[in-house]
Amino acid sequence: MAGGKIKKEKQKGQRAPSNHYQGGVTFHKSKGQHILKNPLLVDSIVQKAGIKNTDVILEIGPGTGNLTKKLLEAGKMVIAVELDSRMVLELERRFQGTPYSSRLRVIQGDVLKTDLPYFDICVANIPYQISSPLTFKLLFHQPSFRCAVIMFQKEFAMRLVAQPGDKLYCRLSVNTQFYARVSHLLKVGKNNFRPPPKVDSSVVRIEPRKPHPEVNPKEWDGFLRICFIRKNKTLGSIFKQKNVLSLLEKNYKTLQALKGAQNVSLGGNDYMDIAGPWNNEMMESDDDEMDMECDEAAEGEGSEFKNKVLNVLKEGNFEEQRASKLTQEGFLTLLSMFNKAGLHFS
Template identity: 45%
Template sequence: MGKAKTSKRGNATGPYERPSKSKNNAAVNNVFKFTKDLGQHILKNPGIAQAIVDKAYLKPTDVVLEVGPGTGNLTVQILNQARKVIACEMDPRMAAEVTKRVQGKPEQKRLEVILGDVIKTDLTDMNFDVCISNTPYQISSPLIFKLLRLPKPPRTCILMFQREFAMRLTARPGDPLYGRLAVNAQLYAKISHVLKVGRANFRPPPQVDSSVVRLEIKTSDRPNISFEEFDGMLRICFNRPRKILRSAFLGSKEVLKLIETNYRLWCAQNDIPIDESLVDDAGEDEDMEVDDNDNDPSNMDVDGDDNELPSFFGATKTTDEGTVAKTKSSGKKTRLAVLVKEKVRKVLEETELAESRSAKMDENSFLRLLAAFHAEGIHFS
């Protein structure tokens, strides 16, 4: 009787596979076939892992939340210094591997593994003092704001991100990468860069380098504002971060229409009558003009996010003499629209921020601007 055909172990296609000897697969892990969709890049350098744990300044009584423990290289280092580790892992294979690392050891009783997506996991009642994470790149921003907005946030977060994201997170006013992310995050935490981690320290190596940042979340002096409200205003401010605020708010019909809609809703909620009657459009609108300093190279956008309309939608036309003249609007405006625009103009002038550029403003300036808008009944969420 002939032997049944069996596949060679070298051709296994399951989640576990033998390492290939080919040069193209030299970086593949010896145990797992990594899932790129989950951003699985295991930190293999024990020196870097120890440095990350050391930067957390753990106490023997600390409970640590580790996001994405992978095979447990960071986990075992944390367990050496903390009372307990709560490891949140999405991949069942990785969860089994990190559990196996401490099986039969005293550390086994101090490790709790939660299988699931940390972004969808309720962390409210999960009391932990520190968060440490080799963060999958695709959840970088959601993880930060999930931690920052916890009612009882951790004392410290030591998080590893793609290097460019980390630079955007730690950027200060005037830096090329300063934007909404930095303002929103730094409003709730003191953020500092800890160390750079080269791509060669991971298996398999990612396409970019990484950086470790420390978040020391504010508890006593956290601003009592709506995050959605603050972020809604920042979206307008940073739509063109190097344009002055006068142009950002008054130079865009879409922005004014959005503010008018929100103001109408606020008036309805507070039983304030509004005047929807029509008024003749004044024609030329000085706020639609381009900034005098827009040709200054230092004020140019660096992110390529240009939301202005193409030239054939613009407000200028060429006359017979070859000069450029502004097109007058022939439409009608409501008195409510005029009122809202004057309220916006009043806020910008009274705060003395009309000529300021978002790329050079700190969070205190944005908070002052939001408070002035609220005083006029203007909201952004």
């Protein structure tokens, strides 16, 4: 009786066999190592990527190679970028002596600091903590690639595809959709990973726009940062704020000085101040509702320049509009109007 009970408990503790390869590696959640264990899901991702047999595929964070194997079967070559040396060794062992070994190139290193070679398509299950910087590294990669199919944390993915008026619509939404066509492909539950993460995931397809939009990237991003200081406040109230007016006025005076204006006197370090602090502030944050103190401009202080800024908003009927509901075309129109008035954001 006792023996039967022990046998029953042992069977209860056993896991069902899986054709998902794990090797002898321990996965670290702190490094964002969550390996896809569902082979049907892996097949679905590869299928939705639309890989051609002539494609060079970039994979980021291949882990033990479950997705890598399917990519090698579908394309011409896989370039896998992996930070963890243990995973690199496991990956090389897995494909050593197989027909795939000559078509797999493994680069050990941080993908954010690595010069990426040419590739046609990117397919990846990435560490979620690098989602934002990696997305923009890919968007600005040259030569441009056909598309990227990437697994993100669900909320981040929803921000990428959010439309004006959506709760998650933010600077990230506008910026990404400005440079690429973005579409949601799959929702992925946390139990499809080992070890399971704390959040659900989503697979997103990103297709860079060709040609690239003809807008200064720093100017565009600096403009959006201001508009999304508080996305639900009117643009009129945002552009009345003292720190916003101060930034714009410094940029305006610098531009006039560079054009040889006679009545402008700037200190030697002013231009560095303009180009530096505001543009570098919050570079690693995608929070669209930043909890930052915004000083209101004092009445009468710099009123001439303040009126110059607010007149642009009034002329375009933007004064009562909010960033949370403004379309990409609306942002472009407003930026163009500011620039025509000599007002710049970088």
